[in-house]
Amino acid sequence: GIQVEQSPPDLILQEGANSTLRCNFSDSVNNLQWFHQNPWGQLINLFYIPSGTKQNGRLSATTVATERYSLLYISSSQTTDSGVYFCAVARGQAGTALIFGKGTTLSVSS
Amino acid sequence: DAGVIQSPRHEVTEMGQEVTLRCKPISGHNSLFWYRQTMMRGLELLIYFNNNVPIDDSGMPEDRFSAKMPNASFSTLKIQPSEPRDSAVYFCASSFGGGRQRALHFGNGTRLTVT
Numbered sequence: 001g002i003q004v005e006q007s008p009p010d011l012i013l014q015e016g017a018n019s020t021l022r023c024n025f026s027d028s029v030n031n032l033q034w035f036h037q038n039p040w041g042q043l044i045n046l047f048y049i050p051s052g053t054k055q056n057g058r059l060s061a062t063t064v065a066t067e068r069y070s071l072l073y074i075s076s077s078q079t080t081d082s083g084v085y086f087c088a089v090a091r092g093q094a095g096t097a098l099i100f101g102k103g104t105t106l107s108v109s110s
Numbered sequence: 111d112a113g114v115i116q117s118p119r120h121e122v123t124e125m126g127q128e129v130t131l132r133c134k135p136i137s138g139h140n141s142l143f144w145y146r147q148t149m150m151r152g153l154e155l156l157i158y159f160n161n162n163v164p165i166d167d168s169g170m171p172e173d174r175f176s177a178k179m180p181n182a183s184f185s186t187l188k189i190q191p192s193e194p195r196d197s198a199v200y201f202c203a204s205s206f207g208g209g210r211q212r213a214l215h216f217g218n219g220t221r222l223t224v225t
Contacts, residue, residue, distance in 0.1 A: 031212055041199065043216040086153065088214070094207030095141040095160040098214060100153040 002027045004101035006087055011106045013077050021072040021104045023087030031090040032063050033098060034072050038083045046072070046085075077108045112136075114217035116202050122223045128190040131220045134183055135204030143214070144177055144187050145201045153201075159185065160207065192224045 003026035013019055025032075034046040047054050047061040049070065054061055058077075063070040074081055084105050088098035115134040123129055135142045143158040157167040159179045167177070174193070179185040189196055203216040 033212075033214060035214075035216075041221075042218055043201065043203075045213050045215060048213040088153075094212060095158075095165070095205070097143055097155045097158045097166065099155070100145075102152050 002029065002089055002091060002099050004087055004089055004099055006085075006101040006104050008104060009102070011104060013106065013108050015078060015108055015110045017077050017108075019074045019077060019106070021074070021085050021087075021106075023070040023072070023089075023101060025068050025070075025087075025089045027091060028065065028068070029089040029091045031096065031098065032065075032070055033088050034061055034070070035086040035088065036081075036083050037086065037103070043086075074106075077106075079108050079110050082106055082108045114202055114204050114215055116200075116217035116220050118220060119218065120221045120223075122225065123192055124225055125193055126191045127224075128188065129192045129196075129222060129224075131187040131200050131202075131222070133185045133187070133202030133217060135185070135202070136215055137183070139204035139206045139215075140182070141205045141207055142179060142185050143203045143205075144185070145203065145216075147199045147201060147219075148197075156187070156200075189222075192222075194224045197222055197224050 005024045036044045051065045058075045060073045084103040086103045088100045090096045090098045117132045144156040155169045157177045162179045177187045199219045201219045205214045
């Protein structure tokens, strides 16, 4: 199956700092999504981004499908950004299940 | 929309007991997924359904696990008999299969503790 590797595994930031999280995957995909799991355990969908670039407020994501990686940018980080960020990918027909990476744990302190 | 609704939020049971987890997907979504999260194994897919039909159950750990989707608005995951190693957070998620609407939406999960 497709392998998903995320880096770094852990990241500690001061409030206001910027960060880049990376997701590498082992095979071509046609579905890539980023999620944030907050400290209460809720999994929130951030982006559906099989290719190209998207922005939503302080967050943006870029996927270069031909090179099999995706980046999640967090600018001007806030304490509420803390949690685990997951990348998930799938290949195939619509409705195929996503395979998750192990995540990047982000801690933002004030 | 109410989002994906899971019940119960917490379940504590003794080894050997039957456990049933419930999920109501977002109205209009035609794909439903059951995932399990543990510290050791992360988020792992158990089973998923498209249009109420099970597509891939290769992630179901053993015959003790079973899942059903009798209609488009309800699914259950059953563990019988439960074992301590089944302790985990079980998430249900749903999506619509078409194009940009493939974004996956999760419920708040059921935290299962088997003693």
